[in-house]
Every structure is written in C-alpha cells, then in structure tokens.
Amino acid sequence: MQLIIMDARLARSRSITLSGPRLLLAVLGLALVLMCMAAGLYHLVFLKGAREGWPVVSDLVRLVARDDTAQRERFMRQNIDAMARKVGEMQARMVQLESLSDRISGLAGVPLPSNGSGKAGAAPGQGGVLVASRPLSLGELQRTLDDLEQLSGQRADLMTVMESRLMDQHLAKHMIPTQEPVPGNVxxxxxxxxxxxxxxxxxxxxxxxxxxxxxxxxxxxxxxxxxxxxxxxxxxxxxxxxxxxxxxxxxxxxxxxxxxxxxxxxxxxxxxxxxxxxxxxxxxxxxxxxxxxxxxxxxxxxxxxxxxxxxxxxxxxxxxxxxxxxxxxxx
CATH class of the missing domain: 2.70.70.10 (Glucose Permease (Domain IIA))
Known part of the structure; x- marks a missing residue:
C-alpha cells in the first residue's frame, strides 16, 4: 500500500509505502487511539451527566447503582442467613454441652452457677411451633455470637474445675489402700x-x-x-x-x-x-x-x-x- 501526501503551498509531494507488517501495525495503532478517545469521551460525558443530572444519563446511573446495591444486599443477606444457621447449630450443641456438664458436675460435686432461671445449671426450655420469623440483622447476630462466646468461656472454666475435682477424686480413690496385697488368701x-x-x-x-x-x-x-x-x-x-x-x-x-x-x-x-x-x-x-x-x-x-x-x-x-x-x- 502506498500513500501520497501533497503540499500545495510548498508545491511538493511525499509518498509513504506501507508493506504488510507496517500496514497491520498502523491499523492496530489507529484502532487503539480511537478506543482510548471513545472511552475518555464516554467517561467524561457520563460523569458530567451524572453530576449535572442529565435526564437520560442520571436515570442510567440510578439503575446501575440500584442494581449494584441490591446485588450486594442479596449477597450479604445470604451470608448472614448462612451464619445464622451455623449459630443455631452452635446453640443446639451448647445446650447439649450444658446438659452434659450438669451430669458431670453431679459426679464431681461442683455446684453449677445459676443462669437466672432459678435453677442452677438448668438451660431454659425452648421450642414450639414456628409462627413467624424474620431475618436476623448483623447486629443481632453479633450479639448472639458474643453471648455464645461468653457462655462457652464459662463452660470451659467450669469443665476445667470439674476435671481437676474428678482427678483429685480419682487420685484419692487410688491412694487409699483397699487392694488386697495377696488376693484370694484368708x-x-x-x-x-x-x-x-x-x-x-x-x-x-x-x-x-x-x-x-x-x-x-x-x-x-x-x-x-x-x-x-x-x-x-x-x-x-x-x-x-x-x-x-x-x-x-x-x-x-x-x-x-x-x-x-x-x-x-x-x-x-x-x-x-x-x-x-x-x-x-x-x-x-x-x-x-x-x-x-x-x-x-x-x-x-x-x-x-x-x-x-x-x-x-x-x-x-x-x-x-x-x-x-x-x-x-x-x-
């Protein structure tokens, strides 16, 4: 391909010959320049229209923002619901742990602290038909997690005390000479x-x-x-x-x-x-x-x-x- 550039004022011309590789590079360079100009122009017009409230542009911005916000809210709600289910499972296991600690405390002779229900160590009764429900907020979920963390810490301390008491009982039992030194002999x-x-x-x-x-x-x-x-x-x-x-x-x-x-x-x-x-x-x-x-x-x-x-x-x-x-x- 050959390009001829003519200058009328200087009464002269100049020719440029483009071979295959040069022509390809020229086309790619021109396309890149056009893309950059289009992107810059779109960005400038879009931002200016959004700031100044142009009718069409502002509506597009609101639709895009609303859709993005809704998508983020759906994603957060799904994560919160999944965390709430996990917290429910943790609460159920904590109730089982409290029941187990009640039985072990009886064996160890360690009194359980009262939980405010009037009975030491007793987990309040929960259950019934599900009449209505609503999704938990992030703050409510955080408070529930804090309560579980506090309760688990208390139970861990109590288990440590009971372990120590049971160990003392075990040692005391095995340190009292009740085994016959010569079994079966009168x-x-x-x-x-x-x-x-x-x-x-x-x-x-x-x-x-x-x-x-x-x-x-x-x-x-x-x-x-x-x-x-x-x-x-x-x-x-x-x-x-x-x-x-x-x-x-x-x-x-x-x-x-x-x-x-x-x-x-x-x-x-x-x-x-x-x-x-x-x-x-x-x-x-x-x-x-x-x-x-x-x-x-x-x-x-x-x-x-x-x-x-x-x-x-x-x-x-x-x-x-x-x-x-x-x-x-x-x-």
Missing part, C-alpha cells in the same frame, strides 16, 4: 492382741498375716511412692509405700523385692514375693497400715474396698426382675 492372724507364735506370750500383732505359698505375688494396696526398701531384723525384707495424706503401708517377710526406694507404684502392681525372712515361722506376708504415724487395723481399708467392688458389681448387673422377665421372654 487372713491367718488378725490385728490386735494375740499369743505370740515364737515366745508363747501375749503380744500386740500390728498388722494382718496372709499365709500363702513361697514366692506368691505381693501387690501394692494402693498407688504411691516407695519410701523404704531394706532388711529389718524383725520384718525381714521390708517395703514401705507412702500413699499421701500421711498414709503408709508396710509389706514384710518378702523373699524377693522388685522395687526400690523412690519408685512410683500403681495399685495392684507386683512389688515383691512372699517369703519367710526376718522373725517368721513360715512363708506369709505381714501387712500393716499407718495413718499419721499410728497403726490401724488393715481390715477396715480392705473391707471398704470389698464394699466398693460389690457396689460396682450390683450397678453393672441387671435387676433380678428384668432378668426373670428376659428369661420368660426367651422361653
């Missing part, structure tokens, strides 16, 4: 005054004797810390366990000791084997309980453990009437 000699088997005179027997075979297992009556592991002239191979609260148990005449001073032991753990070391006439375990430095009858503690075991077994077993009814039904 006590040969009880606590109190008796005829001494060696001297034949009257003497105070300071514990319980469990006569059993040589090498039988000796179990810790409760969890605690081994404070003594030594050979005593009268007690022979002896182990003492401190259970806290100034409660100590002593295990004597062992043939073999499996723990050392400073060891942590748990309830029912094997700590030694039955023997006849020390002042003894035959294989047996001599078992003592000390409370605040005073000897106690170990039977009281072992009997308490047996009673607790029977109580748990009664709770776990089905009622006789139900069992009989089930038997009849099976027939």
């Amino acid at each position: 006590v040969g000699s009880g606590f109190g005054w008796r005829i001494d088997p060696i001297t034949g005179g009257s003497a105070l027997h300071t514990g319980l004797d469990f006569a059993t075979a040589q090498g039988s297992d000796i179990l810790a009556a409760a969890g605690g810390v081994v404070v003594t592991q030594e050979f005593h002239p009268a007690y022979g191979n002896m182990v003492e366990i401190d259970h806290g609260n100034q409660v100590i148990t002593r295990y004597a005449h062992a043939s073999k000791v499996l723990v050392r001073r400073g060891d942590l032991v748990r309830r029912g753990q094997k700590i030694a084997e039955v023997g006849t070391t020390g002042r003894s006439t035959g294989p047996h375990l001599h078992f003592e309980v000390w409370v605040q430095g005073v000897l106690q009858d170990p039977r009281k503690f072992l009997a308490a453990g047996d009673a607790a075991t029977r109580t748990q077994g009664a709770r776990a077993s089905p009622l006789p009437g139900r069992a009989a009814a089930g038997a009849v039904a099976r027939r």
